[in-house]
Amino acid sequence: MSTPRIVVVGSINMDLTTSVSRFPAPGETLLGTAFATAAGGKGSNQAIAAAKAGGDVSFVGAVGDDDGFGTQLxxxxxxxxxxxxLLRSVDGPSGVAAITVSADAENNIIVVPGANSSVTSLSEVDLDAIAHADVLLCQLEIPLDTVTTAARHARANGTTVILNPSPVQDLPGALIESVDILIVNQTESEQLAAVTGRVRYLVTTLGAGGADLRSGEETIHADSPAVTPVDTTGAGDAFTGAFAVEWVQGQDRALQFAATAGSLATTVRGASVSSPTRAAIEKVLNRQLDSDTV
Incomplete structure (x- = not known):
C-alpha cells in the first residue's frame, strides 16, 4: 500500500478545555470539574488524524513566538x-480556543485566531508541496483568500481538494469551483445549501448516525460503530483526516473508514489526542466485517 501524501493548509491553536456538569446560563458562574490544555485547531487536528490514519502529512500554517504555546504546538x-x-513562527500569540465540555459530551467553542490570521500568502515551497500532494485538505480558520489560492493551485496541478468549510462563511466561486470533496455536518449542509450542489462529492456527517456521500444522483451511507462518547470535540476532524487518507487508498471504503474514526474519537478526551490510529480503525472494521459474515 502506497502512503498517501496529504498537505494540510490550516489553523493550529492551543485548546483550553473546561469540563462542566452542564453549560452555564448567561451571567451564571459554575464550578468546573476539570481543566486541560492541548493542541487543537481544525487544521492541526485533521493533520494529526491523517497522520495517525496512515498518511504522509505536511502542515502549512503558523504559530506565535510565545515559547510556551508555540513550541508545544x-x-x-x-x-x-x-x-x-512549512509551519511558520510569527510575531505575537498563537491561536487559542476556549472549549467547554458538558457531562453529556456536548461542547461549545470560542476561537481567537492569533497567528493563524497571519497566513495571508503561500510561499513557492508551500505551493510546490501542494502541487506534489495527493490531497490538499483545508478548513476556514485561516484567511479565506489563502484557502482559495491553495485550492486553485491544487486543482491546476491535479491534487484532490477536500474542504471542510468550518466555521461556515460565504464561499467564493473560485473556491467552490476548485473543490472536489466538501465535508460538512448537517447544520453546515443547510447553511451552504446554495453551493453544495456545485461540488462533485458532498460528504455529510451525521454524528452517531454515521455519514452520507453524495455523488451526482447517487448517495451512499455508512453507519458509525456504537460507542459510549465522553467528548465529541474533534470527532469531525478525526473523520475528515481519516477520510482524506482512505480516499486515496480507494474510494469504496473511505466513508466507512472515516465514520469509524470519528466515532472512536468521541471515546477519548481532547481533540488532538482523540484521533485513532489506523490499527485501531482497522480492528473495528474487521470486527464489523466478521459480524456481517456470521
Whole structure:
C-alpha cells in the first residue's frame, strides 16, 4: 500500500478545555470539574488524524513566538508524525480556543485566531508541496483568500481538494469551483445549501448516525460503530483526516473508514489526542466485517 501524501493548509491553536456538569446560563458562574490544555485547531487536528490514519502529512500554517504555546504546538504535530517544515513562527500569540465540555459530551467553542490570521500568502515551497500532494485538505480558520489560492493551485496541478468549510462563511466561486470533496455536518449542509450542489462529492456527517456521500444522483451511507462518547470535540476532524487518507487508498471504503474514526474519537478526551490510529480503525472494521459474515 502506497502512503498517501496529504498537505494540510490550516489553523493550529492551543485548546483550553473546561469540563462542566452542564453549560452555564448567561451571567451564571459554575464550578468546573476539570481543566486541560492541548493542541487543537481544525487544521492541526485533521493533520494529526491523517497522520495517525496512515498518511504522509505536511502542515502549512503558523504559530506565535510565545515559547510556551508555540513550541508545544509544533512539538505536538511532530510527535504525531506530521512534517512541520512549512509551519511558520510569527510575531505575537498563537491561536487559542476556549472549549467547554458538558457531562453529556456536548461542547461549545470560542476561537481567537492569533497567528493563524497571519497566513495571508503561500510561499513557492508551500505551493510546490501542494502541487506534489495527493490531497490538499483545508478548513476556514485561516484567511479565506489563502484557502482559495491553495485550492486553485491544487486543482491546476491535479491534487484532490477536500474542504471542510468550518466555521461556515460565504464561499467564493473560485473556491467552490476548485473543490472536489466538501465535508460538512448537517447544520453546515443547510447553511451552504446554495453551493453544495456545485461540488462533485458532498460528504455529510451525521454524528452517531454515521455519514452520507453524495455523488451526482447517487448517495451512499455508512453507519458509525456504537460507542459510549465522553467528548465529541474533534470527532469531525478525526473523520475528515481519516477520510482524506482512505480516499486515496480507494474510494469504496473511505466513508466507512472515516465514520469509524470519528466515532472512536468521541471515546477519548481532547481533540488532538482523540484521533485513532489506523490499527485501531482497522480492528473495528474487521470486527464489523466478521459480524456481517456470521
Amino acid at each position: 509544533r512539538e505536538t504535530l511532530q510527535d504525531a508524525g506530521v512534517d512541520t517544515a
